[in-house]
Amino acid sequence: xxxxxxxxxxxxxxxxxxxxxxxxxxxxxxxxxxxxxxxxxxxxxxxxxxxxxxxxxxxxxxxxxxxxxxxxxxxxxxxxxxxxxxxxxxxxxxxxxxxxxxxxxxxxxxxxxxxxxxxxxxxxxxxxxxxxxxxxxxxxxxxxxxxxxxxxxxxxxxxxxxxxxxxxxxxxxxxxxxxxxxxxxxxxxxxxxxxxxxxxxxxxxxxxxxxxxxxxxxxxxxxxxxxxxxxxxxxxxxxxxxxxxxxxxxxxxxxxxxxxxxxxxxxxxxxxxxxxxxxx
Amino acid sequence: xxxxxxxxxxxxxxxxxxxxxxxxxxxxxxxxxxxxxxxxxxxxxxxxxxxxxxxxxxxxxxxxxxxxxxxxxxxxxxxxxxxxxxxxxxxxxxxxxxxxxxxxxxxxxxxxxxxxxxxxxxxxxxxxxxxxxxxxxxxxxxxxxxxxxxxxxxxxxxxxxxxxxxxxxxxxxxxxxxxxxxxxxxxxxxxxxxxxxxxxxxxxxxxxxxxxxxxxxxxxxxxxxxxxxxxxxxxxxxxxxxxxxxxxxxxxxxxxxxxxxxxxxxxxxxxxxxxxxxxxxxxxxxxxxxxxxxxxxxxxxxxxxxxxx
Numbered sequence: 001x002x003x004x005x006x007x008x009x010x011x012x013x014x015x016x017x018x019x020x021x022x023x024x025x026x027x028x029x030x031x032x033x034x035x036x037x038x039x040x041x042x043x044x045x046x047x048x049x050x051x052x053x054x055x056x057x058x059x060x061x062x063x064x065x066x067x068x069x070x071x072x073x074x075x076x077x078x079x080x081x082x083x084x085x086x087x088x089x090x091x092x093x094x095x096x097x098x099x100x101x102x103x104x105x106x107x108x109x110x111x112x113x114x115x116x117x118x119x120x121x122x123x124x125x126x127x128x129x130x131x132x133x134x135x136x137x138x139x140x141x142x143x144x145x146x147x148x149x150x151x152x153x154x155x156x157x158x159x160x161x162x163x164x165x166x167x168x169x170x171x172x173x174x175x176x177x178x179x180x181x182x183x184x185x186x187x188x189x190x191x192x193x194x195x196x197x198x199x200x201x202x203x204x205x206x207x208x209x210x211x212x213x214x215x216x217x218x219x220x221x222x223x224x225x226x227x228x229x230x231x232x233x234x235x236x237x238x239x240x241x242x243x244x245x246x247x248x249x250x251x252x253x254x255x256x257x258x259x260x261x262x263x264x265x266x267x268x269x270x271x272x273x274x275x276x277x278x279x280x
Numbered sequence: 281x282x283x284x285x286x287x288x289x290x291x292x293x294x295x296x297x298x299x300x301x302x303x304x305x306x307x308x309x310x311x312x313x314x315x316x317x318x319x320x321x322x323x324x325x326x327x328x329x330x331x332x333x334x335x336x337x338x339x340x341x342x343x344x345x346x347x348x349x350x351x352x353x354x355x356x357x358x359x360x361x362x363x364x365x366x367x368x369x370x371x372x373x374x375x376x377x378x379x380x381x382x383x384x385x386x387x388x389x390x391x392x393x394x395x396x397x398x399x400x401x402x403x404x405x406x407x408x409x410x411x412x413x414x415x416x417x418x419x420x421x422x423x424x425x426x427x428x429x430x431x432x433x434x435x436x437x438x439x440x441x442x443x444x445x446x447x448x449x450x451x452x453x454x455x456x457x458x459x460x461x462x463x464x465x466x467x468x469x470x471x472x473x474x475x476x477x478x479x480x481x482x483x484x485x486x487x488x489x490x491x492x493x494x495x496x497x498x499x500x501x502x503x504x505x506x507x508x509x510x511x512x513x514x515x516x517x518x519x520x521x522x523x524x525x526x527x528x529x530x531x532x533x534x535x536x537x538x539x540x541x542x543x544x545x546x547x548x549x550x551x552x553x554x555x556x557x558x559x560x561x562x563x564x565x566x567x568x569x570x571x572x573x574x575x576x577x578x579x580x581x582x583x584x585x586x587x588x589x
């Protein structure tokens with residue numbers, strides 16, 4: 001008994017102190033989201049009141065009505081299309097590549113893997129402006145593909161799936177080969193089911209990161225009908241910087257779907273992040 | 281103790297001298313062909329949209345490429361220009377300030393939070409983990425616009441609560457950068473906490489127990505057992521936080537546009553501004569190359585320091 005209490009740490013005084021700090025911090029971290037949601041239901045009087053209104057006394061929907069008089073639905077659809085296609089393509093290409101890097105023993109494997117690790121340490125945003133030139137050349141600028149394709153190219157997914165594929169026992173792959181299964185069949189019937197948790201982690205990770213990759217969207221998408229929701233909100237803020245009700249409605253619409261996805265799949269998510277680093 | 285360091289330093293595949301040793305030639309050929317076929321889709325995207333733009337970036341950095349298009353080879357002119365560019369100096373200093381302040385605080389703070397929560401019940405643990413991850417998921421744009429409102433001189437919460445109505449936090453050269461660092465901090469600690477909680481949970485409990493039987497204090501247990509065991513995680517966190525802090529852009533573009541008086545401009549913001557205001561691709565890409573080199577140097581230093589510890 002005594003030993004167990006010792007193990008978990010420390011004096012009661014310190015324990016209470018740390019719990020109080022943690023709760024205070026939790027409030028501080030949740031508060032911006034709370035302020036977005038409640039702010040989106042406040043009218044101009046409540047927003048400009050001298051005293052902060054902790055909860056909207058007279059909630060209104062006017063901010064959302066005004067938001068949807070802009071092409072906000074279109075922006076929402078665009079970001080969903082981008083995030084879902086980037087997610088699907090990344091999961092497919094990365095699981096194939098990760099499996100090959102983990103389980104195939106071919107010439108150049110170590111060099112390739114080193115290149116991938118090095119590329120991950122480069123500042124992602126630096127290549128965005130040259131990418132714009134490339135997209136101009138390919139006639140893809142101001143096209144949703146200009147955001148999707150580079151996202152799929154980023155090597156983190158390959159790295160993560162390699163880590164997951166390492167856990168596949170080689171004997172199972174050999175057994176499949178002895179049974180006469182071809183490479184493709186082995187991948188889809190043996191490997192795929194075994195790395196499913198990894199694919200889940202990568203899917204949710206790619207979805208959240210693509211949704212929030214503001215810089216790439218800002219550079220690539222220029223016409224209003226191609227905006228994504230985060231980009232649209234940023235532009236609204238630039239044009240109507242004092243209309244906080246409208247901006248909060250936009251921020252709420254941009255944040256809530258992604259927060260919901262995160263909370264629903266957070267187990268995969270945290271597992272995936274931990275797996276990507278700890279084993280590296 | 282020896283056991284712990286052994287499991288930490290062991291790397292998957294580290295004991296294979298060569299990737300194809302001990303295989304017949306036919307098998308090597310077979311594995312190589314199928315390996316590259318599996319890699320092909322991924323390689324197309326990687327080469328097409330990561331390697332090629334990197335190449336473009338380096339090539340353009342040596343060109344005189346302004347408003348009128350490519351006007352010739354610039355040699356090192358774009359690089360030399362940074363030496364005398366006052367705005368770039370300002371951006372460089374701010375970037376270093378952000379990194380030097382944000383990286384240690386994020387790392388130390390997330391280690392403290394993780395140590396406090398990793399032995400709690402799994403529900404409480406995932407609750408706190410989610411809470412600290414929330415600003416990352418909410419997204420930079422949504423987080424930034426709500427902070428902009430809270431920092432507003434007249435109807436912002438901060439001034440209303442502190443009785444400071446009228447003070448312009450983001451319009452003051454002395455406070456603006458600290459506001460940005462604070463918001464960057466809230467959006468940066470989510471991932472380190474997830475990583476540390478996982479790493480601390482993996483530390484072998486039997487070693488800690490043995491040490492405590494031998495009379496080790498809490499502090500000794502932390503520094504002699506846990507700290508070395510989580511060193512690879514610390515290193516990873518230092519590197520990713522450094523990379524992210526160096527690229528601080530969205531917060532600045534949305535909150536201050538680099539102002540007032542360039543007090544919040546960063547290298548990344550300068551790169552963006554050089555392209556969008558002056559159309560100077562040559563100079564912008566040279567700054568990009570320099571930023572990449574600076575990040576590489578910082579990462580290498582962190583690796584060195586962590587190794588000698």
